[in-house]
Amino acid sequence: xxxxxxxxxxxxxxxxxxxxxxxxxxxxxxxxxxxxxxxxxxxxxxxxxxxxxxxxxxxxxxxxxxxxxxxxxxxxxxxxxxxxxxxxxxxxxxxxxxxxxxxxxxxxxxxxxxxxxxxxxxxxxxxxxxxxxxxxxxx
Numbered sequence: 001x002x003x004x005x006x007x008x009x010x011x012x013x014x015x016x017x018x019x020x021x022x023x024x025x026x027x028x029x030x031x032x033x034x035x036x037x038x039x040x041x042x043x044x045x046x047x048x049x050x051x052x053x054x055x056x057x058x059x060x061x062x063x064x065x066x067x068x069x070x071x072x073x074x075x076x077x078x079x080x081x082x083x084x085x086x087x088x089x090x091x092x093x094x095x096x097x098x099x100x101x102x103x104x105x106x107x108x109x110x111x112x113x114x115x116x117x118x119x120x121x122x123x124x125x126x127x128x129x130x131x132x133x134x135x136x137x138x139x
Contacts, residue, residue, distance in 0.1 A: 002054050006064060007047040008123035015124060016047070023049060048123060053089065055113035065089070068128050069116040081122055091116075 007016045007028045021044075022029045028047035032040050050064040057063055067082045069091060080091045120128045 004052040004054060004062060004064075005049060006052075007044065007049045008066070008121075009044055009047055010123070011046055013124075015121075016044075021047075050121075051084065055089070057116045057118045058114050059117060061118045063089070063113055063116065063118060064121065066123060067121045068119045068125075070119055071112075071116045079119075 004018050005021060005023055006018055007021050007030075008014075009016060009030075016028075016030055020031055022031060022041065028044045028049050029041040030044050030047075032042065034040055048066070050066045052062045052064040055063050057069065063069065063082055065082050065084050069080065069082055071078045071091070078091060083090055083092045085092075122128070
């Protein structure tokens with residue numbers, strides 16, 4: 001799989017996508033094209049990098065770490081944040097009705113990415129996870 005990056009700039013409240021950034025020695029650089037001078041790169045030390053391995057949700061949208069996703073499972077709905085845990089993409093659940101994963105609080109995404117739906121991400125809409133958690137808990 002191909003590693004795809006994006007980064008959140010908290011001071012500008014802006015998401016930079018893979019074609020707008022580069023990652024060098026752990027630092028995020030924003031690439032800006034200037035018609036007079038060509039491509040310029042600026043270090044963005046406060047940027048929050050997010051990675052995707054190219055897996056897509058059921059709507060063909062790339063899944064990144066930090067995304068809030070939903071999955072309908074046999075016993076209910078799992079909603080949580082995509083995290084990288086020990087090198088593996090997993091869903092850190094905020095709400096779920098799936099008792100076998102309750103203790104671990106992590107559901108592997110691996111081969112089931114196409115069963116998930118990206119609802120947004122925790123940076124552009126931090127209230128999203130709370131809103132969906134309350135919705136599910138009220139049912």
